[in-house]
Amino acid sequence: MDANPGQGPSQEDAAVVVVDGVVKAFGDLRALRGIDAQIRPGRLTGLVGPDGAGKTTLMRIMAGLMAPTAGRVTLCGLAVAHEGEAVHAITGYMPQRFGLYEDLTVLQNMSLYAELRGMNRRQHGDVFERLLDFTRLQPFTGRLAGKLSGGMKQKLGLACALMATPRVLLLDEPGVGVDPVSRQDLWRMVKALTDDGMAVVWSTAYLDEAERCEHVLLLNEGTLEFDGPPSALTGRLHDRSFRIDEVAGERRAVLARALDLESVCDGVIQGAAVRVVIRENADRGPLEQLAAEVGGSLDAVPPRFEDAFVDLLGGGPGGTSELAERMQAVELDSEIAVSCQHLTKRFGDFAATDDVSFEVRRGEIFGLLGPNGAGKSTTFKMLCGLLTPSSGEAHVAGHNLRSATSLAKRQLGYMAQKFSLYGLLSVGQNLEFSAGVYGLEGRTKRERIDEMIEIFQLEPYLKAAPDSLPLGFKQRLAMACALMHRPPVLFLDEPTSGVDPITRREFWTHINGLVRKGVTVMVTTHFMDEAEYCDRVALMYQAQLIALDTPDALKQKAVTAERPEPTMEDAFIHLVEAEDDDTQEAATGADFPVRPARENLGPNEAPKSATGDARPPEISHRRFDLRRLAALVRKESLQLVRDPSSILIAFVLPVMLLFLFAYAVSLDIREVRLGVVLETDGAAAQSLAAAFSGTRYFKVTPARDRREVADQLVSGKLAGYVVIPQDFETRVARHGSAPLVQIITDGSQPNTASFVANYANGVLGNWLAGRAGAQPSAPRITLKPRFWFNPEIDTRRALLPGAVAIVMTIIGTLLTALVVAREWERGTMEAIMSTPASVPEILIGKLLPYFLLGLAATIGTALLVIFGFGVPIRGSWLALLAMSSAFLVPALGQGLLISSIARNQFIAAQLALLSGFLPAFLLSGFIYEIDSMPLPIRGLTHLVAARYFIDSLRTIFLAGDVWPMFLAHMAAMLAIGSVFFVFAMRKTRKTLDT
Structure with missing residues (x-):
């Protein structure tokens, strides 16, 4: 290991981060193996290494998001593992994935992070103006973050990480997926920060970035291989x-x-x-x-x-390339493998690709370059048949993509910019699927799969989920699937983004070998050294093609006296800036805004400082801060307004479910299909048959032979049948002899069978009483049934109030079950955890907006029951509001607990439906009487909040206000909700360790 020579550091140069013997293990895997390092202020330190080297793990440990298995990290004298809150207050952290909220604007994201870091609102204006000027985002403050280009997203992430002027700035691969122009801006900004004395750590797998750092920590397989200035290595x-x-x-x-x-x-x-x-x-x-x-x-x-x-x-x-060696030479009918003429794609008024024309020859590597948002991926997708052009034409392997899309797709392989294989299938199953979808079968299919497993070294991962693979192996798997059918044309959309140099060289060995066999390759990349591999390069900017030539010819255009041998990155930036200059000249005097000109800064010049001479912002360090909570509530509320899925779940889904409960679910059994067999034509038999036909509970099918109805009973056309036998008349006429009637029902449906038997007996009893005609002596006690709360005995009135509880159990649990899981998937949770916001603040900040949304949905559902389905309400609206509010606490708390356990939206949704709906439906007394359940199950029902809410709702709708019962039920529901919330807080620790 190398070290910096020289004298010991001065007090100003003392290390702000000390990594001492850090080990991190994930089960049997050791991600870090005893790392010792120091990071000093006013210096850009590169954390460099191939994919899987341990860079992100070490970065997260330094940010206080993970605890080391052994060893310790101190930051500004604070023990990171034990003083995380204090560390977060003086650390800026920018995760590898974009960690900001895409459905908030630039200014709203900045406001959120300012308040999460406890900045005094009086200083927002000055700090924001300085950061917006620093990042050049001033013209875009009202734009949603999701609509920004990749480079602008990184600048916004940097601005948010710089809130409250941290002493240490941790940037985890900020250059991945960023075009050279934006990356140049990032470097200039970072230089200004280090000039101001900030310690900056820049993690990267790009070695040209590492070369720009003043100091480098080079990791490989969890071991520190080099520690010193790049020039020393x-x-x-x-x-x-x-x-x-x-x-x-x-x-x-x-x-x-x-x-x-x-x-x-x-x-x-x-x-x-x-x-x-x-x-x-x-x-x-x-x-x-x-x-x-x-x-x-x-x-x-x-x-x-x-x-x-x-x-x-x-x-x-x-x-x-062993892959290329096993392939036959490609033959095409034409020397032109890919072509497009005047290709244009519009989304509304926005032109993503505008009048693009070029041709790609067989066996050529054709590079499509451009800044983020230039239109490269859109053009790619049109050439792959994934998007239909608004105008113009495209051909692949001689097939027109408008008229012969299917034929064209068989001739191409496509590797998407984002990893796009199936996460729920294993690696082996993804390979099987890819082979099958391209029509491979039998021995050929098996040979191709085995070939890809061997060449791309996938054997150890065949049973693993793709999401669990290191990035390099994810890309290997994606390329294997794209090449499974040996296509003559290969489209690679940023195939090596973020992978290490060794894997990148492996990919290009295969690509070069394939091209020598006649395969045509179209590739997009932000890694300019890869553009050198291309035979020709097309440069797109603002949806148009601005340059098309060989790499050397494009570099020649950027030659200056100060730069006699420009790189491809120099050429890229020169051509983009030249296009900007031309655009501004053409727009002089126009009445529309022009894209702001880039500052004329040299490669080592820095923009205006982000910290400058401004006073340090006033920071709140309270453990629970109402301003931070208000910021989180505001953020969730804005997301709710802009997220149609939450509105759909809260207001549309309840309407659909209520209609199902109102019309598809009923406890009233009417017009049951019943057969009546008359084996005699006597008057008494005819009279009894008429009695069965005259009741609303049966729909009678008459018959003369029981064999007719027996067949219908077996086939399910009848629920049962009654046989009036031949001797019925004789028995009726004979005093003291009860007439015999046979009742046969379908025992496969016990409830219906019991209903048929009981009601048939009831009809027979009424008929006999009517024939007797005798007036019985007046009894001493007269029993007259009287129903207080539902005199019509309409089950809808009893069912729909309970249905409100079932619906809101599903809705409430779903609303919050998805919210934290969605943040884990988007990467925003990692960024929030690196701020001083505490776990209670994060959870309460999520709970309050969804509580109000759930309450509005509950009241809306109740109004639909009252006015839409005509169910009257006897209790007060105050009681309804109070009980609904109490019930939402356990419903939303259960969802929060689920989302803190399941970091995947699909799994969270499944758990919410199973754990919310099934207990509420089966154990709440909604359908099944609790008193008839076994004693252990009856005890379990006391843990189901829906039990208390259904009981309360039925009382409010059918009886009125019974506050002693309501208060007891409210206490039970709030207790259950408190338990859920406490468990959710304990599970949602501010750490990425599982």
Whole structure:
């Protein structure tokens, strides 16, 4: 391990972060293996390493979001593991995923984070103005964060992380997926921060970014491999980096041959040349011989940090792609594999792609570059048949994508920008699906799957879920699925975004090999060194094509006296800025706004400081702060207004469910299909048959032979039948002899069978009483049934009030069950946890808006029951409001507990439906009498809040106000809700450890 030489640090240069023997284990996996490091103020420290090296884990430990398994981290003298709240108050953290709220505007996100950090509102204006100027987001304060480009999102994330002027700023891969123009802005801003004395840690897998850092901590497989300035590592490669020039026509073949030399540890394509690094103490003779054979010249070049990094890891992969070697050469009917003419895509008035035309030849690598939001992905999706152009035409492998979309799709493979395979299928099942969906079967299918498993080293992960894979293996799996059917045209949308250099080189070895077999490759990337691999590059900006040429020709356009050998990144920025200048000149005097001009800053110049000479903001450090709570409530309320799914759940779903309960669920049994078999034509038999037909409870099917109705009973057409036998008349006429009637029912439905038997007996009894005609002597006691609360015995009046409770159990639990799970999925929870906001503040901030929404939904549902279905209410609205409020506490609390356990919306929704609906329906007395349940189950019902709410609602609707009962029920519901809330708080710790 290297260290900085020199004298001990001064007090001003004392380490603000000290990492001492940190170990982090996840089960048997050791993500960090005894890391020792120091981070100093006023310096940009790069946390560098390949995918899975442990960078994000170490960053989270420093941010207080994870506890180390062993060792300790101190930040500004605070023990991070034990003083997390204090650490969060002086630390700015920007997670790897965009951690802000896409349905809030730029200004609303900034206001939220200012208040979460306890900033005094009086200072918001000055601080916001400074940060907006610093990040150049002033023109976009009213735009939703989700509508920003990738680079603007990162700037907004940086602005929010800088609230309250933290002493340490932790940036977890801020450059991933960001175009060079925006990345340049980020670098300038970070330089201004370090100039002001802030300690900044920049995590990255991009080695050109690492080279810009003043100090580097290089991790690999959880071990610190290097600690020092980048130049110290790069210096190890003195006289080991070379470039083979003048091999434009053979560059891919030359690279493959060079990488297969034992003396070469790494190599990449650089425009028309090939750049190689030889191993330590290796003979350069074989490389010189190769250069001579291809007619090129071998020149020594200065080493880059990436060269040293790959060398430190043992070198990159060889130059031969086993995948390409197993493929047959591609043949197409035309030399033009992909073409588009005047391709345009509009979304309303917005043109995402505007009049784009180009052709891609067979066996060519064609790069589509551009800043975030330039239209690259939209163009890609049209060429893949995923979007229909608004105008213009596109062809793939000779097939028109408008008229022969299916045929075209069979000829292409597509690897999406975002990982798009099925998370609920295992790796092996995803491979099976991809093979099947492209029509592979039998022996060919098995061979292709085995081939992909072997080539991309997927064997250890076949039973794992794709989401659990390291990023590099996710991308390997995605590429394997895209290549399963060996397509002649391959579309790769940022295939190596965020992966480490070794994996990136592996991908390009395969791509180069495929192209040599005639495969056509279209690729988008923000990694400019990858653009060097392309035969031609098309640069898009603001939906239009602004440049199309070879990489070297584009670089030539950026040559200046100060920059005689520009990089592709230099060329990219130069062309975009030149287009801006042309646009502004053309717009002079126009009456519409023009995109703000970029500041004319040099590569090492910084924009106006974010901290400057301004007074430090006044910060609140209270453990429970009403201002932070108000900010969280405001944020949730804004999201509710802008989220149609919550409104749908709260107001539309209850209406649908109530209609089902009102018309599809009924305890009244009427017009049951009953057969009546008359085996005699006597007057008494006819009279009894008429009695069965005259009641509203039966729909009678007459018959003469019991075999007719027996068949209908078996087939389910009848619920039962009555047989009036041949001797019925004789028995009726004979005094003292009871007439016999046979009643047969379907025992497969016991409730219906009991109803048929009881009502048939009732009809027979009434008929007999009517025939007797005798007036009985007056009894001493006369019994007259009288129903106080539902005299019509209308089950709808008893059912619908209870249905309100069942519906609101589902709605209330669903509303909050999805809310925290959604934040975990979007990555916003990690950012919130890095602020001083406490767990009670976070949960109460979520509970209050959903409580008001749930209360409005409950009252709306009750109004529908009263005015829509005609169920009168005898109690007071005060009682209804009080009981509804008490019930929402356990319903919403249960949802919060579920969402704190399940960090996936799908699982949270399933748990909410199962744990909310089933107990409420079965154990609340809604349908089944609680007193008839076994004693243990009856005891369990006391834990179901819906039991108390249903009892209260039926009393309010049918009887009136019975406050002694209401108060007891309210106390029970609030107690249950308190238990849920306490468990939710204990489960929702401010840590990412599970």
